[in-house]
Every structure is written in C-alpha cells, then in structure tokens.
Amino acid sequence: MLDVINTVVKAVNKVVWGWPMIVLLFGTHIFMTVRTGGIQRYIFRGIRLSVAKDPDGEGEVSQFGALTTALASTIGTGNIIGVGTAVALGGPGAVLWCWLTGVFGIATKYSEALIAVKYRVKTEDGRMQGGAMYALEYGLKNKKLGKALGLMFAFFAAFASFGIGCATQVNAIATVCKENLGIQPWIIGIVVAFCTAIVIFGGIKTIANVCEKLVPFMALFYVVGCVIILGMNYDYIIPALVTIVKMAFTPGAVAGGLVGRGIMLAMRYGIARGLFSNESGMGSAPIAAAAAQTQNPVRQALVSATGTFWDTVVVCMLTGLVLVSTIMKNPAINANEVSDGGVLTSMAFGQIPVIGPIILVVGIISFAYSTVLGWAYYGERCVEYFGGKRALVPYRILYIIVAAIAPVAALDLVWLIADTLNAFMAIPNLIAVLALSSVIVAETRKYINNIDARDTTPVPVVKKYC
Structure with a gap:
C-alpha cells in the first residue's frame, strides 16, 4: 500500500512541479518585480524598519516579532538539507x-504580505487574522x-503544516x-512534542517571543560557521561559483562527483527547493505579517520581504x-552516488574537523524547531478560517501527535507530500497576487x-472566526 501511495504522490508531484508551475512561480516573481518598480532596491530600508518599533500601529505583535515568526518557519531544514537535495538531484x-x-x-x-495586511480582519476578541485566504475572499x-x-488555500496550508512545518522538521x-x-528517535519525538505544546498553546504572542530570541541566535551562529568553513575552502570559492553558474545551464562532470544535469533539472530542483526554503509565493509568511503592529500595509510588506533576502539570498547561498x-x-x-540531500550535507560538513558537525547539528536542531513553531501558527490560522x-x-493536539511520531515516519514520502502541497498552496496565493497587482x-x-x-x-471586525 505504501508503495502505491508513493508512486501516486510521485506522479502528482511530477505534474505540479513541471514547467507550468515553474513558469507560474518564477514568472510571478519577475512580473511583480516589474510591477513594483524593482521593490528589491528598498530591501535595506526594510531591514532598518524590521528593528524599529511601531507601537501606534494596530496589531498583536511587533514588526520584528512578525518577521522572526515568519523567519522561524522559512529558515528551516530547507536551508541545509533542502539545498543539499537540490545539489544531489539537480546538480550544483x-x-x-x-x-x-x-x-x-x-x-x-x-x-503577498501587502495584501495580507491590506485585507486583514479582526475577531471580536481582538485577534488579527490575515493571509491569502482573506485577501482572496x-x-x-x-x-x-x-x-x-x-x-482551497486554507485547506492545503493546514495539511501542509503537518508535513513541511512539523514531520519533516522533527524527523530531521x-x-x-x-x-x-546517539539519542534514540522516539525520545526526540517526545521532547520536541512537549516543548512545542508549551509554546503553541500560548498563542501568537508566545510564539513571537520565543522566535524573537531564537531566530537571531541560530541564524548568526550558522552564518558565522559557514563563513569559517568558506575561509578554510578559500581556494575553491571562485571555482565553486563558476561551477554553480556553468552547471545551471549545461550538463557535465566536476570534481568530487558533482554532475551538472542540465537546465531543466537544475531549474526544477533549484526553484522547488527555493520555494520550500523562502516560501515566496506560497502565502505562508503573510499570515504572520497580518498580525504585526504597523501603520500601513507597505511598511510591514517591506519588513516581510527581508525574510526572503535573509533566507535565500544569504543563508541558502552560503x-x-x-x-x-x-x-x-x-x-x-561522490555527490553523483548520493540522492539524499541530508546525507550529502552531512558528508560535506563532516569533512571539516570539529566545527563542521557542530554547525550542522546545532543548525538543524534550531532551524527545524523554529520552523515547527512558525508553521503551527500558520496552520492554526488556516484551520480557524x-x-x-x-x-x-x-x-494543536494533532500537531503535537505528529511531532511525537515523526521521527519514525518514512521521511522520503513525507518530503514528497510536503513538496506537492507547497505547489497546491502556491496556486491560489499566486492568483491573489496577480489579480490584486493593481492594488499592490x-x-x-x-x-x-x-x-x-x-x-x-x-x-473590519468579523464574528464568524470567534
């Protein structure tokens, strides 16, 4: 039965992550870059705003709290194992x-963050609700x-939270x-489930407080570690850059068993893992943005946009x-003999004496746990919708149960299902972005x-979400 399910999911995944999705996703990125006049040029203003307080703005958490909650979910195993998977399957x-x-x-x-704030609503008990589902409605x-x-978006996002946000992270x-x-997986499942329960039952404010403290530490630790490793590999940085650019368009073999697999596979796995990593176009991060204290939609949208910068432009590239x-x-x-991104990443980091394994262990544990917290909030908002x-x-109970049993689950199938649900989430969200581009x-x-x-x-205050 499991083999049949795996075969079906693989077939569906191949269809949804074919050229149509690549064109829709990457095409939307380019289209909105043009429509917004190259909003990327304001990224450093967004970084400045992300650490500024806006107490007069209406919302539940600070701009920085909303950003770190979003970063908690995006800076996850996709930045480490996901990039390794992209290299293993799509080449450098x-x-x-x-x-x-x-x-x-x-x-x-x-x-997507702008329209999430623009069309957010408030429940009678004062909680902010927002995201692609409200922008669409x-x-x-x-x-x-x-x-x-x-x-449709809320349904797929809620189910995706169990995969991309919980099972894959705890399993990692x-x-x-x-x-x-040398710790047994079932012990890890119980510990993570207990720690998750304590935080998520406290709501968005508790999640944001934890993320505000955890995210800066884990990101800085990992970035510094990567910089040290690159310092040790200084003589191969330029050759690596040349290889990455060359193999993005042409097949061929490189040192260490690295193989360029052609533009289609490079694009497919690069873009898919890029989405899995930064979630741009998927519509998840705007759910946290909608809870931020902000004077206007553009202010928080700039702050949210910095999440993709830190997540992919910096961390994934490193x-x-x-x-x-x-x-x-x-x-x-020999990367050509390894199809598991996690194994490839472990092998690569393991080549660095002492510091390599430490960076990998601390990075995966902190990245993955923060993602579990961030996606718990996303799932809650979608389920409540x-x-x-x-x-x-x-x-919440089901989410905690999934966290407890995830360490003994079939990870390959879970990753595949999560990857497929990402695409199903992205479609209605991208429709919202494109249809409301004039508003943006x-x-x-x-x-x-x-x-x-x-x-x-x-x-607007609504009653149906109370």
Missing part, C-alpha cells in the same frame, strides 16, 4: 536557480470565486541527534557555496515615500 547549478528564486521572490513576498471582485480559492532533528549524539566548495575540495565525496475557533484545540501598485505608490503615514481605513 540548482544553487543558482535557488538563489535567483530568492532575489526575484523578494517582490512576491512583498506583494475580501479582495477579489467575484466573491464566490474568492471564497472558494480562500478555502531526530536523525541528526541519533547520528551525532550553504550552496559550502557544499559545492567542500565537495570539490574533497574528492572522497474554515473550522472556527473551536477547531484550534483539536488541531497603488498602495506602494501611496506609501513608499511616506512610510510612516497611517492607514486610516478601519480593520
């Missing part, structure tokens, strides 16, 4: 497509179509702990350079040069 050229997905994806992340002129697409923690610390340069420097690693507040406790342009023109202006439009 996949790193370039992953990076380009991040560069152009900044515009899409900005756009309240933003599209065809209300029936908007509601149907909103439900269990694997790295067993291989490096991981890719570390992997390719280390493999090229160490012929004992179609199931009401009464559905929250059952969802109008709001950008209104506030981009007057970033502290207050949007006086009242946030």
Whole structure:
C-alpha cells in the first residue's frame, strides 16, 4: 500500500512541479518585480524598519516579532538539507536557480504580505487574522470565486503544516541527534512534542517571543560557521561559483562527483527547493505579517520581504557555496552516488574537523524547531478560517501527535507530500497576487515615500472566526 501511495504522490508531484508551475512561480516573481518598480532596491530600508518599533500601529505583535515568526518557519531544514537535495538531484547549478528564486521572490513576498495586511480582519476578541485566504475572499471582485480559492488555500496550508512545518522538521532533528549524539528517535519525538505544546498553546504572542530570541541566535551562529568553513575552502570559492553558474545551464562532470544535469533539472530542483526554503509565493509568511503592529500595509510588506533576502539570498547561498566548495575540495565525496540531500550535507560538513558537525547539528536542531513553531501558527490560522475557533484545540493536539511520531515516519514520502502541497498552496496565493497587482501598485505608490503615514481605513471586525 505504501508503495502505491508513493508512486501516486510521485506522479502528482511530477505534474505540479513541471514547467507550468515553474513558469507560474518564477514568472510571478519577475512580473511583480516589474510591477513594483524593482521593490528589491528598498530591501535595506526594510531591514532598518524590521528593528524599529511601531507601537501606534494596530496589531498583536511587533514588526520584528512578525518577521522572526515568519523567519522561524522559512529558515528551516530547507536551508541545509533542502539545498543539499537540490545539489544531489539537480546538480550544483540548482544553487543558482535557488538563489535567483530568492532575489526575484523578494517582490512576491512583498506583494503577498501587502495584501495580507491590506485585507486583514479582526475577531471580536481582538485577534488579527490575515493571509491569502482573506485577501482572496475580501479582495477579489467575484466573491464566490474568492471564497472558494480562500478555502482551497486554507485547506492545503493546514495539511501542509503537518508535513513541511512539523514531520519533516522533527524527523530531521531526530536523525541528526541519533547520528551525532546517539539519542534514540522516539525520545526526540517526545521532547520536541512537549516543548512545542508549551509554546503553541500560548498563542501568537508566545510564539513571537520565543522566535524573537531564537531566530537571531541560530541564524548568526550558522552564518558565522559557514563563513569559517568558506575561509578554510578559500581556494575553491571562485571555482565553486563558476561551477554553480556553468552547471545551471549545461550538463557535465566536476570534481568530487558533482554532475551538472542540465537546465531543466537544475531549474526544477533549484526553484522547488527555493520555494520550500523562502516560501515566496506560497502565502505562508503573510499570515504572520497580518498580525504585526504597523501603520500601513507597505511598511510591514517591506519588513516581510527581508525574510526572503535573509533566507535565500544569504543563508541558502552560503550553504550552496559550502557544499559545492567542500565537495570539490574533497574528492572522497561522490555527490553523483548520493540522492539524499541530508546525507550529502552531512558528508560535506563532516569533512571539516570539529566545527563542521557542530554547525550542522546545532543548525538543524534550531532551524527545524523554529520552523515547527512558525508553521503551527500558520496552520492554526488556516484551520480557524474554515473550522472556527473551536477547531484550534483539536488541531494543536494533532500537531503535537505528529511531532511525537515523526521521527519514525518514512521521511522520503513525507518530503514528497510536503513538496506537492507547497505547489497546491502556491496556486491560489499566486492568483491573489496577480489579480490584486493593481492594488499592490497603488498602495506602494501611496506609501513608499511616506512610510510612516497611517492607514486610516478601519480593520473590519468579523464574528464568524470567534
């Protein structure tokens, strides 16, 4: 039965991640880059705003809290194992497509966050709700179509949270702990489930407080570690860059068993892992953005856009350079014989005495656990959208159960299902971004040069989500 399910999921995954999805996703990134006038040029303003407080803005958490909650979910195993998978299956050229997905994806992340704040609502008990489902329901002129697409997004996102947000992350923690610390997987499952329960039952404010402290530490630790490794591989950095660019378009063999597999596979796995990593176009991060205290939609959208910059443009590129340069420097690693991204990443980092395994272990544990927290919040908001507040406790219990059993689950199938659900989530979200592109342009023109202006439009209060 499991083989049949695996075969079916593989077939569906191959279809949804074919050329149509690549064109839709990457095409939206480029289209919104043009429509917003190259919003990427404001990325450093967004970084400055992300650490500024906006106490007069309406919302539940600070801009930085919303950003770190989003970063908690995006900076996960996709940045380490996901990049390794892209290199193993798509060749070193996949790193370039992953990076380009991040560069152009900044515009899409900005756009989806803007409409999430623009069309957010407030429950009677004062909680902010927002995301692609609300943008579709309240933003599209065809209300029936908007509601149907909103439900579609919420449904797929809720189920995706168990895979991309929970099972794959906890399984990764269990694997790295067993291989490096000798701790049994079932113990890890219980510990992670307990720690997750304590945090997620506290709601968005508790999640944001934990993420504000955890995310900066884990990101800085990992980046510094990668820089040290690149310093040790300094003589292979330029050759690695040349290889990444060359193999993004042509097949061929390189040192260390690295093989360029041609433009189609490089694009497919690079863009797919780029989406899995930064979630630009998937519509998940805007759910956290909608809870932020902000004066206007553009201000928080700029802050949210920095998440893709940090996640893919910086962290994924560093991981890719570390992997390719280390493999090229160490012929004992034959990437052509490894199809598991996690194994390839472990082999690459393991070549670095002492510091390599430490960076990998601490990086995966902290990245993965933060993702579990961030996606728990996303899943809650989506479940509440179609199931009401009464559905929250059952969802949290099921989420914790999945965390407990994930270490003994079949990871390959879970990754495949998560990858497929990512595509199903992205479709209605990208429809929202494209259909509301004129709204995004109008709001950008209104506030981009007057970033502290207050949007006086009242946030509607709704009863059905209480």
